[in-house]
């Protein structure tokens with residue numbers, strides 16, 4: 001609920017980059033993502049609002065700005081979109097025609113020390129409201145979960161949403177997390193964003209029951225995992241849990 005477009009963890013992961021870009025000679029940010037990337041969608045809007053030039057490198061050279069309404073919207077917000085074949089994208093090759101001098105590069109999904117720093121503010125926001133024993137969050141690059149365990153110093157349960165445990169473990173090693181972070185790998189549902197009837201039904205029921213929107217890719221997998229852990233008595237009795245809604249709801253426009 002931070003903002004309709006820069007929602008959930010997107011604002012936290014991007015906020016530290018705004019000042020950095022503004023003091024940088026090029027005032028530009030490059031980042032990477034798929035055709036439906038929440039991260040790039042939020043970044044393009046941030047660029048538009050803060051007058052920062054944004055360049056989005058999109059996976060798939062068969063795509064164009066007209067391939068879906070989000071890409072079109074990102075382009076209208078001023079993001080310069082480049083479509084890369086999958087092999088070049090995997091290697092994160094920045095096309096030669098893009099000027100890269102003094103340009104800030106945000107890795108795919110926003111993982112970096114700068115991104116993790118943006119989670120610090122959450123500590124004060126939460127501490128004012130609740131002292132919890134556990135916090136549960138969806139994990140993509142791990143930026144959010146790492147930031148939480150680093151700054152909140154409470155047991156953090158990360159529900160992994162894609163098959164990248166090794167990457168998360170590597171990312172975590174860059175920080176001193178004192179074993180606060182535990183990653184759960186049972187709720188990936190095959191692979192990233194794979195459609196599942198069980199998950200879709202879970203999200204529909206949850207949305208109707210609580211009037212809180214969740215989507216299957218991140219927050220749906222997270223709440224599904226959380227309920228499963230509760231059912232299996234993972235948490236000691238009377239534990240206080242925070243489930244962190246990381247956004248990802250793209251409102252129709």
Ligand SMILES: Cc1ncc(COP(=O)(O)O)c(C=O)c1O
Pocket residue numbers: 008009038039109138139140141142143144145218219246247248249
């Ligand atoms: C809605 C939503 N929740 C959670 C995540 C995962 O966050 P992180 O990459 O910080 O692990 C993402 C992806 O970035 C996301 O879009």
